[in-house]
Amino acid sequence: MLTQDKVIFSSWSGGKDSALALNRALKELKKVDILFTMFDETCIHTRAHGLPREIITAQAESIGARSIIRCAAWETYEQEFLEFLKEHTQNGIGIFGDIDLQEHRDWVERVCKTYNVTALEPLWLEPREKLLEEFLKEGFKAKIIATKKEYKELLGKDLQESETLKLIEKLNIDLSGENGEYHTVVYDGPIFKKPIRIKIVGNYSTEKNEYLIVGI
Template sequence: MKLGVLFSGGKDSVFATYRAMQKNQVACLITLISQNPDSYMFHTPNIHRTNLQAEAVGIPLLCRPTLGEKEKELEDLAAAIKGARDEYGIQGVVTGAIESVYQAVRTQRICQALDLWCFNPLWQINQVDYLRQLLLEGFQVIITGVFAYPFDDSWLGEELTAECICRLEELWKKYKVSPSGEGGELETMVLDGPIFQKRLEILRSSKSYCNYRGRLFIEEMRLVDK
């Protein structure tokens, strides 16, 4: 089955791509570039860097813009998926949804309307076990956005390590912060992994942070041979 993956470049969509590639053919990655930094549906920090990630994994990328207005952005998503169906012949869509019924239901309805399969291979996964699995499988993940108390700016740019996962687990127990950022508390970017033919290297970046909301802006990066 030829599949298209809704791809933000964060850990969830990259790991969903990884699982899809183990079972089926991933014909394309689909990225919605939202102009709304608080989009309900789409990951936004450094979203324009998915082109380098797609090149690193060797899969074509279909990029579409969206204003990111609630519900209207779903029409843009549907148009992008339809574009992937027409251009790459995909028969199904893969998402990295874990807990969000909001995102899952809307994607399911779009796929249903377009007569496509819908796969959510991370659905309801134990989040701490999943973070550990990312490390075990060799993914290099950094935190590119924090959007909740008690995250300070030291988290921005931090690499996901065993020690980092322990701290996230403690925050989950103490503050009920979703360890994988499923509630929008965290955004991540994947720089390397088992499906990457080349790894990504950040050459220049900057931070913006205020009141427990911060972003790491990747200003320059390149692909490096592994």
């Protein structure tokens, strides 16, 4: 795939799936220009993982990519995504971390097609065990910073610790948390020039989820 003149972006959550997808894609593409992250309508936290801007910015700096952030309610999410594609990545390549949510892949391919963006899904239909094993074998490190309420005992655990993996198995949940059981923030690994020194500064709850407030 000829990529020299194409803008390449990662749809970046700050968590393990987008990190592993980027790591796989870089082995072929050799570069990433932009980490694109969608924040909620307050522009305070990432929509899925509840991460602050300073974490996303630090990750992008360590990876060596430009961070672009847009903010949206669910009702305006597609509009904001399309505006990003139009302004920055027409005829380019997007890297996504979906595993098997067909509805989301269909959406990604539809909106990317609007501006002739090639959507890559490096993790698609891979076994959960294989993905998690690869993530850890590659040397990534991640902390669980959001869970559904019923799995809050995972909160604050480091994913690479054997006790965390045993707890995930004990809870009998999706190993990758693909149904929203848990979310992570990645703070070290092969795509980073240096580790991100994260600290836990608090926590908060919503009706369905528990979150850690993290900073650097």
